[in-house]
Amino acid sequence: MRMKLAIAVAVVAVLLGVTQVRAHHAFAAEFDVNKPLNLKGTLIKWEMVNPHSWFHIGVKDKDGKVHTWMVEGGSPNQLIRMGVTKNTVPVGTELVVEGYQAKDGTEKAVGRNFVLADGKRLFLGGSAGGPTDPVKVK
């Protein structure tokens, strides 16, 4: 969401010689719009790093071999302010990641959406407080 806006702002900013931009790096430089993917796997590690989290997810191939994918997500600090911790999404959680693979073809991706096994989107809930209040995943 708001990526249209972000791009528009960035383009305008460049045109005007303005230095203020939203993101601190360009995702489209890193990940390939022509390589959309849908990964299903188990959380191995969540690096809660600002400004971008890295989720390490074990994904089985058709032969049963587990590949460790690294998936980039958003800044965790607002999630932490909302009460989310590493225990909220414990190691072993089953996730489906919708995103785009790295341009260099390695097992890295940007996680457009993180979806839980029951179909709910991770960190999204229905209570009041904003467009998408986070919920703790039990």
Place this chain on the structure above:
Amino acid sequence: MRLRSRSFLRGTTVALALTLGATISLAGQAQAPAKPATAKAAPASAAAGKAYKAPRTPDGQPDLQGFWTNSTYVPLERPNGVTKEIYTPDEAEAAIKAAALREAEQTEPGTTADVHYDFSQFGLDRSQSTFAKNLRTSLIVDPPDGKIPPVTAEGQKRAQERAAARKAAGGQYDAVENMPIGSRCIIMGGAGPPLQNAGYNANYQIVQGAGYVMILTEMIHDVRIIPVDGRPQPPSQVRQWVGLSRGRWEGETLVVETTNFNGKNAFRGASENLKVTERFTRTADDTISYRFTVEDPATWARPWTAEAPMAKTDGPIFEFACHESNYGIANILAGARADEKKAAEQKKGSN
């Protein structure tokens, strides 16, 4: 890729409308001016501040300490077509709702804009956390039209020269030195001063000690340590990314003057001789009125002034581990090399 379903979006819209409706009406009551203000009149929050006296630090300074955010939906410049300076509470509410819904829009799968993570999922849409509200139609209060003054011929020439220098250095992903300073984690582009709304994680911590005020910015952890003991500005050859700041108290207001910028993180194309004057006034337990004036005759036809509210928020400030375990730059450069390889193969194939 899966788009957020329409029914989900509708539900979101309703929840957002309800939430914002509740909050902005309170803000409107708290901050509505008694009469329509003009550009030169004291802003609503400052007027309210006359009745408020900030608590004091042990050495008697007005206490600005704590965690603050300048996240806001008020645009820097007044939108085209808007002629008034101050919205009614209803108009302000509608403007915020419209902006928040634009933020919550899904992008189209398969487009470059979609190659990103979902801001809402990580709680980064502005309406998901504390944001500062007021009834202004623009942060700029002077000039009265709410717009940045025209850029001088010298300022335009400088912008062209900077663009030409960047072009001459090669592509921005040719080498790490060419990458934007924010990606290199040197400083957040536009970190200022003046303090600008970073769009997300727009959080600050203010700490005061005897003779000093410290401002920590969450985005790329920039710190300004501002002496308020009357010492002079260092000589002009001493220059820093965030300039050099000297502060003083004028009654309830902390006034900070900053010069000596190194020009490498130019605020909106300014020259290194930019002067920024900031005025921090605590106007309520949960509000700081933050006003800044920028002067740079080499860039703008006249000085201009903006007022960006700051709202109290929750701490702490989290570490900004900007290089992301050293994945960030390596991945971007690897992507650029992969692009080059692909382009070379395509060229070879077409020959």
